Amino acid sequence: MTLKTSAFGFFTVAIFAFALVLADVHSASAQETRNLTRRVGVGKQIEFTWSNYDNRTCRDNGYAKFAVTQKPSLGRFRVVRKRVVERKGRCRGKSFRTLLIYYVAGSTKGNDRAAFAVKGGQRIDIKLKIRVR
Numbered sequence: 001m002t003l004k005t006s007a008f009g010f011f012t013v014a015i016f017a018f019a020l021v022l023a024d025v026h027s028a029s030a031q032e033t034r035n036l037t038r039r040v041g042v043g044k045q046i047e048f049t050w051s052n053y054d055n056r057t058c059r060d061n062g063y064a065k066f067a068v069t070q071k072p073s074l075g076r077f078r079v080v081r082k083r084v085v086e087r088k089g090r091c092r093g094k095s096f097r098t099l100l101i102y103y104v105a106g107s108t109k110g111n112d113r114a115a116f117a118v119k120g121g122q123r124i125d126i127k128l129k130i131r132v133r
Contacts, residue, residue: 068116077103
């Protein structure tokens with residue numbers, strides 16, 4: 001094996017490994033799954049708030065996109081778009097577009113499962129276990 005051949009082989013393996021690292025880091029940061037367990041009374045609602053802004057620059061990135069991935073059987077989702085003023089932290093006093101996502105329980109008691117995805121800077125999947133009491 002010549003020096004030229006071994007250098008080419010090393011270079012090829014290094015580029016391939018670097019590409020795999022980039023692909024792995026990108027896919028890991030692109031999606032996150034959160035499993036949440038909540039309780040709610042019959043006919044009541046639970047609120048989930050999603051602001052889509054860059055915390056370093058305080059730049060508003062618009063409304064996040066909301067998609068139901070598993071419909072609830074004992075309730076429903078309701079979404080409200082609203083501008084919210086940040087009250088603390090680096091972006092205090094700035095107004096951001098925010099999604100208010102509500103799980104609204106129906107009139108039947110029991111256990112419910114539902115899921116939704118929110119896509120802003122990254123996609124976050126939320127899997128819910130809900131006890132309607």
